[in-house]
Each structure stands twice: as structure tokens, then as C-alpha cells.
Amino acid sequence: EVQLLESGGGLVQPGGSLRLSCAASGFTFSSYAMSWVRQAPGKGLEWVSAISGSGGSTYYADSVKGRFTISRDNSKSTLYLQLNSLRAEDTAVYYCAKDGGDIVRDGFDYWGQGTLVTVSS
Amino acid sequence: DIQMTQSPSSLSASVGDRVTITCRASQSISSYLNWYQQRPGKAPKLLIYAAASLQSGVPSSFSGSGSGTDFTLTISSLQPEDFATYYCQQSYSLWTFGQGTKVEIK
Secondary structure (H helix, E strand, C coil): CCEEEEECCEEECCCCCEEEEEEEECCCHHHCCEEEEEECCCCCEEEEEEECCCCCCEEECCCCCCCEEEEEECCCCEEEEEECCCCHHHCEEEEEEEECCCCCCCCEEEECCCEEEEECC | CCCEEEECCEEEECCCCCEEEEEEECCCCCCCEEEEEECCCCCCEEEEECCCEECCCCCCCEEEEEECCEEEEEECCCCHHHCCEEEEEECCCCCEECCCEEEEEC
16 A cells, blocks of 8 residues: 655744655655645645656756755655745645656656645744 | 646535536646545545546546646536545646636535
């Protein structure tokens, strides 16, 4: 059974940093691209970042480029998102999501339960 | 950047109704269009990928169609568990979600 378990969310001040983790199990982690998707309170879904199975290719939404860094440790089956220079508008539930393949564009077939990041002074 | 526009933003329907949601892309995305369902407080669930392919385990009451810039999600007979918010997503150039369509009970 595929499982994705996010952690690392919390309350952080504007300008601060946070690192999110997503522990994966139930599939061959290195064979699949992974993404982070966020959802601000009461709002819709926003794709944030993606990384290929090997970790060699990374992709970012314009809204986070230069501030967030996606990475993965295939030996630990874990996905990460480093959030720097946080702003109030980064407040959201952050989901990790599994691609249907290695950037095959067939949607995100499994999602974690999400971790809440709140940016406030 | 590719923009995705869903319509309507919300709709009210009864159990048993046929429901159609549309999604329009700001440029051609071929068939790189996916649909998700999100129930309150839950993570999204993939329903349809590649515009018309039903994800494993999803009821056949859900179907998708379209290509290029115009796409539809159809629920042939609305069930109580189908009241949720639905999102389209393009995967032609990076990934972009539509703003969502909330399906409420009439």
C-alpha cells in the first residue's frame, strides 16, 4: 500500500525558514517523480515544485522560485521541501504527491494528508 | 504560463442528477488534462488522467472528454459521496490547477 506522510509544518515568522519532509512507502521511490502542492486556507490547489525520480531535474512555480528548494533522498525514500524567506501568502497546507511515473504527465495518483505551514508574526 | 479556467465555480444538484463541469486552457494542451476530487478536510484524489482515462478504482459514473483547449468532466448519476470540489489540472507544461468547482446538495 502506497503511503505518503508529511511532517515539518508549523508556525514561523515572516522571513523565516522551514523544512518539510515526506516519507514514502509501498512503492519503488526512485522510479517516480514527486511534487509538492499547497492549498491556502479556503482556497484552491497550487502546484509548488516537482523533482524527477533521480533528483536530477527540478521544477518550480514562479511564486516560489529562488525561495524554495525541493530535494529527495532515495536511500531513505524521503522527499523534502526547504522553505526560505517565508511570506504570509505562503501560509497553506502542503501536500506531497506521487507522479504516475517519472514525469509522465498522467496526474498525481497518491497524496499525503498534508502539513500546515503558518507564516505569521 | 498556461491558465486553467473552470466553470461553473459552484453548482447545486440532486442525487441522481447528471453533472457536467468544464475546463478551458489558455492554450492547447493536447490531452494533458487531469481531474481531481477533493472532499472537505481531505487530500485530493485523482479521478481522470490524460483527459479521458479513468483512474483505477474510480467509479465508471465519472468520465472525461476533450482535447486541445476544452475539456469536460461528467458525473452520470450523482451520488451522496460525490458532493465535493473538483479541480482540473494541466500537465502539458509544468502543472497548473483550475480554480475548482464546488458541487453542493440542492
